[in-house]
Amino acid sequence: MIRRSLLLSAAALLTLAACGAGGDQKAGEGGVLIVGATAVPHAEILEVVKPILAAEGVPIEIKVFNDYVQPNTQLAERRLDVNYFQTKPYLDEFNAARGTSLITVAGVHVEPLGLYSKKHTALAALPNGAQIVLPNDASNTGRSLLLLQAAGLITLRDGQNPLQTVRDITGNPKGFVFREVEAATIPRILPQVDAAVINTNYALDAGLKPRTDALSLEGANSPYINYLVARPDNQNDPRVQALAAALRSQAVKDFIARKYDGAVIPAA
Numbered sequence: 001m002i003r004r005s006l007l008l009s010a011a012a013l014l015t016l017a018a019c020g021a022g023g024d025q026k027a028g029e030g031g032v033l034i035v036g037a038t039a040v041p042h043a044e045i046l047e048v049v050k051p052i053l054a055a056e057g058v059p060i061e062i063k064v065f066n067d068y069v070q071p072n073t074q075l076a077e078r079r080l081d082v083n084y085f086q087t088k089p090y091l092d093e094f095n096a097a098r099g100t101s102l103i104t105v106a107g108v109h110v111e112p113l114g115l116y117s118k119k120h121t122a123l124a125a126l127p128n129g130a131q132i133v134l135p136n137d138a139s140n141t142g143r144s145l146l147l148l149q150a151a152g153l154i155t156l157r158d159g160q161n162p163l164q165t166v167r168d169i170t171g172n173p174k175g176f177v178f179r180e181v182e183a184a185t186i187p188r189i190l191p192q193v194d195a196a197v198i199n200t201n202y203a204l205d206a207g208l209k210p211r212t213d214a215l216s217l218e219g220a221n222s223p224y225i226n227y228l229v230a231r232p233d234n235q236n237d238p239r240v241q242a243l244a245a246a247l248r249s250q251a252v253k254d255f256i257a258r259k260y261d262g263a264v265i266p267a268a
Contacts, residue, residue, distance in 0.1 A: 033060045033239045036071035036083035040204040041256070041264050042226070045108070046084065048255050049246040058242045067184050068137060069094075075231065076100045082240055084108065084247070085201070087224040089139040089162050097138075105235055106244035107225040107267040109256060111200030113140075113147050114214030118191045123151055123215050128174045130194035136180035138163055143224060144197035145169070151216040200263055210263040225267045 033053075037043045046062050053060055063080065065071045071083040072094050086094075088104055095102060120126055134144040142163045148154045155171030156164055166178045181189065186196050187206035200210055210217055218224075228244050230237075246252065253266040 031059070033058060033243060034063060034079075034081045035060050035243070036063045036065055036074060036080040036085070038066065038068075038071075038085040038201050039064050040201050041109070041111070041260060042084050042201065044259070045247065045252060045255065048252055049243065049249075052246050052249070052251065053242060056242055058239045060243065067182070072098070072100065072102060072229075075102060075229065078231075081234060081237075082228055082230045082243065084228045085226065086229065087139065087226060089143070089224065090137065091227070091229060093138045093163070101232055102229050103232055103235055104227040105230050105240060106228045106248055108228060108247045108252075109226050109267055110222050110224060110265045111226060111263070112210060112218035112222050112265070113143055113197060113199060113224070114203060114208075114210045114218070115147060115151065115195055115197050115216040116190060116203065116208060116214055117195040119194055120215070123153065126153070126174065126176070126194060126215075129177060130174065131177045131179060133179050133181050133186055133189065133193050133196035134166075135183035135186065135197065135199060137183065138165075140183060140197075140199065141165060141180060147197060147216060147218060150218075204260070204263060209261075211261060 035046060037046055043062050043064050046060065050060055068086065068090065071080065071085055074080045075083050082105070091102060091104065094100065134141050139162065142161065142165070145154065145156055145164050145166070145168070146162060149156050149159065153176065154169050157168040157170050158164060183199050184202060186198050187202050187208070190196050190198070195215065198208070203210055228247055230240050234240055256264050256266050
C-alpha cells in the first residue's frame, strides 16, 4: 500500500510538472476569462452578461479596481485576459507612456464627463479665483479642459486637441485656479473645492446623478467611448469575441438605458 501511494504521488507530481511546463499560460487560458473593470458602471454591466456567457460555456471572473493603472498593468502582465474601463485616448496615452501594446476590441458605451460642485448651483455662480479640480492623467485632463471651454469658462490654444494641459489655457477671465488630482479621489474632495471634473464611473459610485447634478455635461455625441481591451495575442480568442458580442448586445443596451438614465449611453 505504501509503495502504491508513493507511485500515485509521483504520478501526480509528474502531471503537475507537465501542466506547468508551458510557463507562458495566459490568465484564464482554456477556462475562466478574467476581466478587469472599475466598479460602476463597468462591473455592473459585466454582471449582466455573466449568465449569458455562462450559458454559452464561457465563464468569466470579474476583478474590480478603483484606479485606472492596475487594470492595464495586470493585462499587460497576463494577470488579466481583458479589461473594460477606458477610452481610446487614455489607452493610447498609457501605451505610449508604459511601452505596452494593448488594443481595443469593441466599443461599448459613452460616459459623458461632468463638472460638479457642492458649493455652487450654476456655472455663473463660480466666483473669481475659484479652485477647480481636474483628473491628473493626460487624456482626462485634456478632455476636462475641452469641457470647460465648451461651457464658456476658459479658452484653449487649440479648440479640438484632447491632450492639452493647463499651460494651453489662453483665456481664463475669472482667474480660476486649477489643481490636478488622481481621478478616483476627486469625489472625496469635491466638498472642499469650488468645482471638480469627475469621470462618470466615479460620479455614479459616489452617488452623484450626472443629468441633474452636473453644472456642465458632455453631450451624447462625445467621442470618448469606453472599450473592451485585450492584448494582440488574445484579441481573437473566441471567449474574448463572445464577451465583446455580449457587451454590444441589445440586452446590455436595454440595461444601460434602464439603469443609468442617460448618465451612460450605449455606443453606436
